[in-house]
Amino acid sequence: MSRGINKVLLIGNLGTDPEVRVLPSGDSVANLSLATSETWTDKPSGETRERTEWHRIVIFGRLAEIAGQYLHSGSRVYVEGKLRTRQYQAQDGSERSTTEVVIDAGGTLLMLDGRAESTAQPTRSSPASRRRQTPPRGRAGQTPAPDIGDAIAF
Amino acid sequence: MSRGINKVLLIGNLGTDPEVRVLPSGDSVANLSLATSETWTDKPSGETRERTEWHRIVIFGRLAEIAGQYLHSGSRVYVEGKLRTRQYQAQDGSERSTTEVVIDAGGTLLMLDGRAESTAQPTRSSPASRRRQTPPRGRAGQTPAPDIGDAIAF
């Protein structure tokens, strides 16, 4: 139930591996750092410019565990969540605030690069192989897995 | 041209009148404080809970002027823009950052309440009467909560 709309949609790449921890309640929380890039042609100069925006993503529950298992630095993802600004105390004791994109049960997480481990044999999966991102799928030469971050955008 | 997606959609109410200023370039910029509210039923207790989230909105260009003309504290709006986190120096000299929702030429602003002045006879319109579209809230100088109750949502 809601009396307003608070919705964020992002497509971008992770800058680091997810940091997953388990709360005292047993729920998982994952923190992601996600970059979205936009490019444009500068009017007077005609030069191509680029700006990268970094987003703090916080994922709760089952999706947090999935993020920890399947995502890593470089992963391209779609996320849908909501904005939340939180107050906290900095180390010098001053009050600070930070704005995060929260993905909970009502949100969405969608991996955009390759089949990855969900179709691989779990027992042979390891952090090392996971970082290699899209595992061989045994049909070499036929269906190359897209590389990390592969995308053409317009 | 873009290589990612960075999109925010909000429906909520302004907590204050827009602050509009004109940049040295001649472009207008408007700052809005927008509240989105969500309510939910707490699991164990069955109580209805509410959380209000405040968003800093920055509007550029023609839409900034329109915001200054037609919006005011209490106005219900739909905005579509993008996230931008900006560094700035606090008064004590420390580095801080703030996250804003930027509405530029690619964004959208949609007023959701009242015919206001655009269809009213301009000669009889005044800032004072415009402000009366939402009730006086009698807490001048504070940060009044917007009239989020002005809608039924599900």
Place this chain on the structure above:
Amino acid sequence: MSRGINKVLLIGNLGTDPEVRVLPSGDSVANLSLATSETWTDKPSGETRERTEWHRIVIFGRLAEIAGQYLHSGSRVYVEGKLRTRQYQAQDGSERSTTEVVIDAGGTLLMLDGRAESTAQPTRSSPASRRRQTPPRGRAGQTPAPDIGDAIAF
């Protein structure tokens, strides 16, 4: 769980009252006809043009009942759902298809005009008074309820 994104966001006005029926399963279904309008300035002539698009909305479950209770011809709403194209047999026996925007448990319905009946005394509510849309709130002159469809948009 999803392997793609199929999302529709609309803000517009109902062209008719909702048609609500109850399925054999006991679930409610509401059909809405929703108009979204866009206006633009024609390049060569400088004339203002307008195009209205009509959308078939199908709402399931609890939101269908709410739609039947609170919405009526002219109501301004925000809906979030997904596209679904359905085959059916026309009266002449030929196969036809129709595309609808489906709002189910994962979707959103948000009334954008006025407090309406949720704050009114239910026992005194009637179809007739409902059509009058936003009930008097007993503070005449202070907080006028926004009229049906009231909006300024940019």
Place this chain on the structure above:
Amino acid sequence: MSRGINKVLLIGNLGTDPEVRVLPSGDSVANLSLATSETWTDKPSGETRERTEWHRIVIFGRLAEIAGQYLHSGSRVYVEGKLRTRQYQAQDGSERSTTEVVIDAGGTLLMLDGRAESTAQPTRSSPASRRRQTPPRGRAGQTPAPDIGDAIAF
């Protein structure tokens, strides 16, 4: 300028190569057939179910040319556009209507797979190799289902 919101966001895979043609005005138009897939667990049985929805996409202008150059059957894309229902006369003379997702200058097209030709050495690029990014599907002449499995989604 708009007085409503009419927005569609899709992430899915093309079922065929884009069909691009040039209008008498010189503008390009591309027609795409895009599949979005959702999976869910059936309540009583616990079985995993899947439903694929097909969308007719119409792209105008520069993005149409880009679609013709870089997209092909199997391509995974993000599109953002608006709904438009159009009347046309069927071959038997009867009136039909079809609903399309229109991507024009205000819309977005984002390729989600493969570096493809834009970053590859153009001299070594060919339509044939481009099509090999998705595996041969060996069902020429039919309407092959897109490789929706090319992603993990949650």
Place this chain on the structure above:
DNA sequence: TTTT
């Protein structure tokens, strides 16, 4: 800190 990502990606192109």
Place this chain on the structure above:
DNA sequence: TTTT
């Protein structure tokens, strides 16, 4: 068929 709505709305401005």
